[in-house]
Amino acid sequence: MEHEMPKVLISDKLSDAAVQIFKDNGVEVDFQPDLGKDPEKLAAIIGDYDGLAIRSATKVTADLIAKADNLKVVGRAGIGVDNVDIPAASAKGIVVMNTPFGNSITTAEHAIAMLFSVARQIPAADASTQAGKWEKSRFMGVEITGKTLGLIGAGNIGSVVASRALGLKMKVVAYDPFLSADRAKEMGVEKVDDLDELLGRADFITLHLPKTDKTANLLSAERIAKIKPGARLVNCARGGLVDEAAVAEALKEGRLAGAAFDVFAEEPAKENPLFGLPNVICTPHLGASTTEAQENVALQVAEQMSDYLVKGAISNALNAPSVTAEEAPLLKPWIALADVLGSFAGQVTESPIVEIEIEYVGKVGALNLKPLTSALTAALLKPLVGEGGVNMVSAPIVARERGMRIAETRKDEQGAYGTYMRLVVKTENQTRSVAGTIFSDGKPRLIQIKGIGLESEPLPFMLYTTNTDTPGYIGALGSALGALDVNIATFALGRAEKSGEAIALLGIDEPLSEDMLAQIRALPQVTQAKGLSF
Incomplete structure (x- = not known):
């Protein structure tokens, strides 16, 4: 019996070239670009598909996911996944991918354009001039050369903004908890560990970070009060990172010289405290809106989803470890062994698990361990939480929720088998172990239980x-x-x-x-x- 071709639904507007990529990779495509605007119709047919490719119009809610019985992957053509319920997808084992690199240049360029615009009041000057006025003295601007740019978030987009700003002879200071000293040096920026320090030093401030529980309202009213008087603020990242009402007050009082926003707490933004102020520039979430970026992210998401559905490769996933197309066939037998070891331990363990340690001995230790650990943890937890309660995607989350500690150890070849995996499970009452390897036939074998050697095919x-x-x-x-x-x-x-x-x-x-x-x-x-x- 032939393997059934995976089937993908495209429910938002993607380019014809992206559709062709799916077809060229052996994936059946159903292209319905307006379906995302009709949640009821989408819910009625979603159960037929292995993959769902979207932009921002389609809302992948928990209710939709509950009906997606065959769905394996959601691919977002773009960086923002605010329209996807990632916890619900993870709980059902659905990989959620985005395309973080496809629109990095475009979004960074928009931030630089906004920075120039707010420095020279270009939109207001344009409107005034086209209205027949000649208000040259009204639109006094400032140079950006020699000024300090405060970069909040130094990831993909932030690093591009930094490089452009340095090319414009600006000094760049960056705040990002994940930015290493070596990476900051490589970027040519000064790393600061205190956000308040950045706010007090920067002439221009620009944000480039996702919205999470930790970053929501990052620039609160209290923090906005600490911004250097006369500074200008640019937000082309995510709405909700900044207290917009507090920014409006700071602008009215003259503490801020200007602000440029491409994103807002509520979108579409029909009303906003910033609207109508003379020293504010607003655009309708145009960060990724270039023909090049729209094409890039569409092609990228088609490639990523095809690789996953056809080859098992995972890239740019927000809820699963990455696996390259080259790694996937090498990992497959070891993932099968991880499933056996975890399942065995889960079925014989009766008290709450406190900690697990996974020893990767010999050649297996050179592989990508994250998917192996995820697979083993999922198999271990299934007998304890139920078949539908955990999967390879959700396993690390479920383990953390249960207070389980997970440790990985790599060791050189040793013992009669040379290369193998060993799982040590610690409960409140005891410690037990089970080990296994892959034989030349590619099948898993159990080789040790509780430190006692044996050999058995599952x-x-x-x-x-x-x-x-x-x-x-x-x-x-x-x-x-x-x-x-x-x-x-x-x-x-x-x-x-x-x-x-x-x-x-x-x-x-x-x-x-x-x-x-x-x-x-x-x-x-x-x-x-x-x-x-x-």
Whole structure:
């Protein structure tokens, strides 16, 4: 049977070239560019698609996601994902991608254009002149050469703004908690650790950061009061980063010399405290509005979504680790092993997990570990929170919510197998471990449980027992399963030492009921018996 072609819905306006990229990559495309404006119709058909490509018109709400039974990826052609409920998507295992680089140049250029405009009052001067006035003395501006630009946010767009400002002979100071000293030096900017210091020094201030719980109202009324008198403020990033009413008051009082806003707390902005003030420039969220940027982000999102749906590669995802197209086939068997190790530990663990440590030994340690850790954590949590409660995307979030600590360790090749993965699970009561590797057939094998060596291929149904190492146990266990009419497919044994603790892992042809397990637990040698499924 042939693999069914993945199907993508485009519900906003994207270029024909983007549609062709999907087709060239073997993805079926349904191009309905006005569908995003009709939420009811979109909700009625979303269950048929593997991918959803959008701009800003489509609202990917929790209600829509609940109906998206087959959806695997949402791709936003652009940087802002305010219109996507990322927590709801993560909970359902849907990868959310954006295109952070496609419009970086365009947005940065708009910020520089706004900076020039507010420095020289160009829009107001244009309107006055075209009205037949000649108010040369009214529009006295300031040079930007030699002035200090305060950059709040030094990521993709902020770094482009910095480079342009330096080219204009400005001095740039930057505030960004994630900006390293080496990166600041590379950019040619002065890094400051205190936002208030930047506000007090800068002649021009420009924002380039996303809106999050931490950045909302970053420039509050209290902070705006700390801005250097006579400074000018530019916001081409996100509405809601700045207290607009406080900016309006500062402008009226003359503490701020000017402001230029491309984004607003409420959009479309029909009313705003800034509107109508003589020293304010407002544009309707034009940051990414160039023909080049619109084409770039459309092509980029089509490539990213195709790579994920066809090859398993993940790039520019906001809720999942990145995986390149080259990495995906190398990771696939190890992700399968991670799923086995996590699932085994989750099924045999009965008390709350406090911490897990994942040891990546040998060649596997050179791979991209984030997807492996996510897959293992998801498999570990599924028996504890339910099949629908966690997935590879949501696992790190669920683990944090449960107070679980996750540690990764890379080690050089060691032991008989050279390269393997080992999971150590710590609960309030005990510590247990399980290890596995990939054999030459590409399939996972369990090679160690509780520090005891054995070798077993995971099968759909298995029985795991711990027992005292005494003669006759194998016969007693085989007889008990025979009496229950359970056929044994594989049988692996291991022990810590003679007459000490021993383990058995059996592949069986059908699952065991609780009544069956109770009869096995009644055997005198058995200390634990668990039915497993993989």
